[in-house]
Amino acid sequence: xxxxxxxxxxxxxxxxxxxxxxxxxxxxxxxxxxxxxxxxxxxxxxxxxxxxxxxxxxxxxxxxxxxxxxxxxxxxxxxxxxxxxxxxxxxxxxxxxxxxxxxxxxxxxxxxxxxxxxxxxxxxxxxxxxxxxxxxxxxxxxxxxxxxxxxxxxxxxxxxxxxxxxxxxxxxxxxxxxxxxxxxxxxxxxxxxxxxxxxxxxxxxxxxxxxxxxxxxxxxxxxxxxxxxxxxxxxxxxxxxxxxxxxxxxxxxxxxxxxxxxxxxxxxxxxxxxxxxxxxxxxxxxxxxxxxxxxxxxxxxxxxxxxxxxxxxxxxxxxxxxxxxxxxxxxxxxxxxxxxxxxxxxxxxxxxxxxxxxxxxxxxxxxxxxxxxxxxxxxxxxxxxxxxxxxxxxxxxxxxxxxxxxxxxxxxxxxxxxxxxxx
Numbered sequence: 001x002x003x004x005x006x007x008x009x010x011x012x013x014x015x016x017x018x019x020x021x022x023x024x025x026x027x028x029x030x031x032x033x034x035x036x037x038x039x040x041x042x043x044x045x046x047x048x049x050x051x052x053x054x055x056x057x058x059x060x061x062x063x064x065x066x067x068x069x070x071x072x073x074x075x076x077x078x079x080x081x082x083x084x085x086x087x088x089x090x091x092x093x094x095x096x097x098x099x100x101x102x103x104x105x106x107x108x109x110x111x112x113x114x115x116x117x118x119x120x121x122x123x124x125x126x127x128x129x130x131x132x133x134x135x136x137x138x139x140x141x142x143x144x145x146x147x148x149x150x151x152x153x154x155x156x157x158x159x160x161x162x163x164x165x166x167x168x169x170x171x172x173x174x175x176x177x178x179x180x181x182x183x184x185x186x187x188x189x190x191x192x193x194x195x196x197x198x199x200x201x202x203x204x205x206x207x208x209x210x211x212x213x214x215x216x217x218x219x220x221x222x223x224x225x226x227x228x229x230x231x232x233x234x235x236x237x238x239x240x241x242x243x244x245x246x247x248x249x250x251x252x253x254x255x256x257x258x259x260x261x262x263x264x265x266x267x268x269x270x271x272x273x274x275x276x277x278x279x280x281x282x283x284x285x286x287x288x289x290x291x292x293x294x295x296x297x298x299x300x301x302x303x304x305x306x307x308x309x310x311x312x313x314x315x316x317x318x319x320x321x322x323x324x325x326x327x328x329x330x331x332x333x334x335x336x337x338x339x340x341x342x343x344x345x346x347x348x349x350x351x352x353x354x355x356x357x358x359x360x361x362x363x364x365x366x367x368x369x370x371x372x373x374x375x376x377x378x379x380x381x382x383x384x385x386x387x388x389x390x391x392x393x394x395x396x397x398x399x400x401x402x403x404x405x406x407x408x409x410x411x412x413x414x415x416x417x418x419x420x421x422x423x
Contacts, residue, residue: 006027029044030214031046039075040198050070050074054387064220064221066388067207068200069382069384069386072345080139112174113173124140127140127185127189130192131195131197132194144185145178145179147178148181155175156171190344194346221252224276244267244294247271247319249303250274254277289320295325297327297398298313299330307334307367310329314327328399331398335367335371337374344381345381347380356372
């Protein structure tokens with residue numbers, strides 16, 4: 001394991017002999033991979049690399065939850081069994097049968113069928129497991145496809161060489177089973193939910209230890225409540241005239257965007273539905289309501305509370321009910337998840353399923369049956385599963401794509417518009 005201070009490689013014997021410190025510079029190691037479970041095994045260099053990546057070399061602020069998601073994704077990718085490993089596993093155990101059971105014996109074909117059925121069931125079970133990551137699921141599905149093709153090519157060729165109908169039938173049955181199950185699995189892996197391998201408490205413990213040993217992480221944001229140090233409006237914000245407003249469904253996302261100066265760089269005020277930033281919220285909202293040229297953008301998770309955000313601010317008189325302001329729903333929307341070609345981190349919980357069944361009728365009626373079914377299964381995608389850079393890119397793209405037609409002279413009330421794609 002490499003020391004992040006002097007880059008010296010330290011094996012387990014070195015680390016043990018030096019009480020968990022570098023043998024050259026005596027810098028303490030935060031992580032000891034040999035004492036960690038296989039799912040969350042990491043090194044100091046790995047953790048430092050993740051922090052550098054999520055902050056884009058210490059240039060962007062990020063939330064603890066964003067770090068949690070990135071760590072989870074990278075760890076699952078790192079620990080996933082590679083494609084060749086799964087193919088080797090199949091061939092290795094199949095090789096035990098051939099010397100024991102004669103190939104021309106009916107018993108061999110029965111055992112061969114049972115072995116392949118078990119292999120398919122295990123592989124599909126692993127692929128559908130909530131603890132599996134995308135990379136592992138992808139390699140499982142691809143392994144089934146490749147094994148199916150190999151069985152078809154080798155088995156059918158052999159059946160013609162020995163003129164055997166049973167070899168042809170078994171090869172076709174087993175090969176096609178592998179192939180089509182693999183194709184089916186590959187088509188659905190982007191939509192299978194995942195559970196996080198790391199808990200919030202685990203990450204908090206790691207961060208506390210990391211910052212004790214390696215100093216604080218300047219770009220890591222505190223909780224929005226803890227970061228509020230003043231109850232007075234900031235003059236540089238309240239004196240500024242914003243033509244756009246982004247309303248977030250979480251304080252953490254609003255805090256992250258503000259910390260990264262999205263509001264000043266894009267002439268765009270940023271508030272959360274929960275009243276963040278608390279010290280300037282009322283002042284900024286009142287100022288925005290006086291702006292006749294204001295356009296509002298909602299930015300939220302694909303969750304029951306998220307999909308209700310646009311409806312809430314368009315009907316609540318404390319927001320923009322009884323006004324003619326234009327509102328653009330940038331997402332995340334369930335339809336954007338269902339149509340997205342990208343791999344997204346889909347979560348699932350009973351609480352989310354229950355909340356989806358209690359959606360306001362007006363919101364439920366605005367969703368398709370597919371969207372409602374997806375939400376009622378407990379599925380949701382958290383905005384914090386995206387990195388800060390990706391969220392800023394998505395928001396830029398959404399604002400550009402979702403620009404309202406300002407030539408419209410409609411005075412019939414709030415105009416709500418949804419952006420079809422998400423970044």
